[in-house]
Amino acid sequence: MTRRARPAIGARLTGLVEGVEALGQPAATTLPVQSLQPGTFQPRAHFAPEGLEELARSVQEQGILQPLLVRPLEKGRYEIVAGERRWRAAQLAGLTEVPVLLRDLTDAQAQLAAAVENLQREDLNVVEEVRARLQVAASTLGVPAGEAVARLFALDRHPEEDPEAVARLDAMFGALGRETWRSFVKNRAAVLNLPEDVQAAVRSGLDYRKALIIGRVADAGERARLLQAAAEGATVQMLREQVNPPRPVSSDPLQAVARRLTDRRTLAGLDAARRRKVERLLQQIGELLGPA
Known part of the structure; x- marks a missing residue:
């Protein structure tokens, strides 16, 4: 094989992804490598040179065992x-032609096929995986990728407004495995909004949970310090405390009580009897202090 894959994902998606079933059919033809161009919906932004070289050596020895899926453009x-x-590996290996499956696919079908093909790989980093899953969501909902997150949040808050879309998302993400679409949009979709330096660290292996904390910091120098701390073993909690240091506890009991009373949640969390008792005590304190 020329790549490491997780075929179980493709199997679970059978019948769910229109147009992707062509991936399992025999190669229809071969095309010159120079007549091909990268896809519009490619989730992968980075191809590690060492990985391509390893794949190129495999291609030289065994050829391309799985054909590429392509769709026609204009002018050949x-x-x-x-x-x-x-x-890319075929070009490094010196091949002039590659086996392909030639299919007329709509943009939605092409987007979904590209995302699913990449999600079957084991070497995707988190940024690439999130981008691919977002493409799956966008294609499932029939919206541009840039609008998918907002639509997912809207459906999470009000699923009754479009139960059919919710059912499609449930089925698609269920087939992909690992997480539901609700978990995805709440926990990992924000990775794509991180500053580029933090995204680069994620692509190099930084835990996305740490990345989301570091990404809150506006100052690039401070982010660099936190990224270094994470690389040296700082935990999620340690990073969180550095980004949002806990407020020092006042040793003055009056300040502590005053701070709690100004927090609306303090009184809102009391039952009726305790609230009346607090109000009586406050009245007594006011009488002791005298006129303002």
Whole structure:
């Protein structure tokens, strides 16, 4: 095989992804590598040179065992829907032609096929995986990727407004495995909004939970310090305390009580009897202090 994959994902998606079933059909033809171009919906932004070189050596020895999925463009050009990494490796290996599955796919089908093909890989970093899952969500909902997060949040708050869309999302993310779409949008989708230096650290292996904390910091120098601390073993809690240091506890009991009383949640959390007792005590304190 020329890549490490998780075929179980593709199997679970059978019948759910229109157009992607073509990935399992025999190669229809071969095309010159120079007639192909990267896909519009490729979730992967980075191809590690060492990984491409390893794949190129495998291609030289065994050829390309899984054809690329492409769709026709104008003037004899073709867009790679799935398989850009194999195409790049084929060029490094000196191949002039590659096996392809030629399909007429809509943008929605191409977007979904590209995302699913990448999600079957084991070496995706978190940024790439989040981008791919967001493409799946966008295609499932029929909205641009830039609008998918807002739509997911809206459906999470008011699922009754579009139960059919909720059912489609449940089925698609259930087939993909690992997390529900609700968990995805609440916990990991924000990775794509992180500053570039933090995203780069995630691509290099930084835990996304630590990245989300560091990403709150506006100052680039402070972010660099926190990224270094994370690389040296700082835990999520340690980073959280550095970004939001706990307020010192006042040794003055009057200040402590005053601070609690100004917090609306303090009185709101009391039952009726305790609230009346607090109000009586406050009245007594006011009488002791005299006129303001």
